[in-house]
Amino acid sequence: MAESKEKFPEVQGGGSLILAWQIKNKPVLVVGGGEVAAGRILNLLNADALVTVVCPAEGLNPEVRHRVAHKQVTHIDRKFEPSDLENLPSPDTSASPLGPPAMVLTAVDDPAASTQIWKLCKAARIPANIADVPPECDFYFGSVHRDGPLQIMVSTNGKGPRLAASIRKFIGQALPVGVGDAIERVGLLRAKLRELSPDIEDGPNRMRWMIRVSDRYSWNEMSDLTDEDMDNLLSYYKPKKVPDIDVLKAMRGGGMSAEDIDVFDGSFGFAI
Template structure:
């Protein structure tokens, strides 16, 4: 019989487990997902799609927006005209070939349409193709959620309720933003510049670049 792998795990008698962060199952893995210059398909052109566009444009994604002209929100139309180099606009309803033609070039799929049946079809097709997908306002059909985000230069603070309370998340985000120092973004830029200089003076001496912490 193979040896129990847990029997190989050493004991650490001097460690105090009470100092470790507690595990709270059921949360989401909150990441800063880099989609710069990567293709993201956004189906829909209404007010929710306009909100999604703000996130995607701020992340410098390469966006394919699929929606008939009659369904465009004024802000969506404005983004299409002001960011034409970043958004490929397809002026019609979604078709399966929008995903199946070249799925390997797609990083994310987002839907923001008032058609539950069509949304579920897009979700199902995305899963078949192995594409991460978010169906607006339908948490069970989301591989990831959009939180309420505060942005100030390089600083990004996101509050997520795992799809349970978007308005509550926005309220918490505003309170956090109001508590931040006024010139925090300038300080962060300067810290980044200092880190860059330190890396040149002592390559490999600085700790990793990930921001990791659990409260």
């Protein structure tokens, strides 16, 4: 077979497959209650997971105690037992157990016990993360920048967590102010557009129009869009146009309608 003359990306081995793991309302087991466990628990709660912490009460640090006291997590006051991988209790004591955990995180100062938990997880085919032991991790926690719906993760694949934090801080400081607000407004606009044009076959048209909207307005203009602005903007969807931001502002309060304004949006270029 003749070799293709096309150029394709070179494979760079040694990386991780970075994914956004949807763990909402899924049971997760955390073994340990110290400082590292507290950080893991916060990450899980931010992702709306159902967290169970197995740790003797005297081993809980102040932050984890706070989570337990405010019923943000379910606490089992003892050391880990293999049966914990079979059925986790529901936060609602009157409800049925949650079943086996979707993932397990250990953060205890006992390497032998951690390795044993990892082996049990492997046998049960449950993804596990053993704190500070990269070879015994099915996944890593990176350093995350968070601004509302925006999440940016920096991973060094377990080689330099402190460096990952520095890089994450650098990226966060370089981002424009209001990025999270802009994304929230874009998400709301997309939801409104799906209501306006709900047919599945119209998906490509919706995507193309949203790309043009995202390219047309700055972050600040996006974050400043009012609900009225969005409704006025959506009136340009069927004509496949995207007005200038000043046009949307002129339409506020019913001052003008889309029919009153002849919008040139650069779609066809111009001639001199």
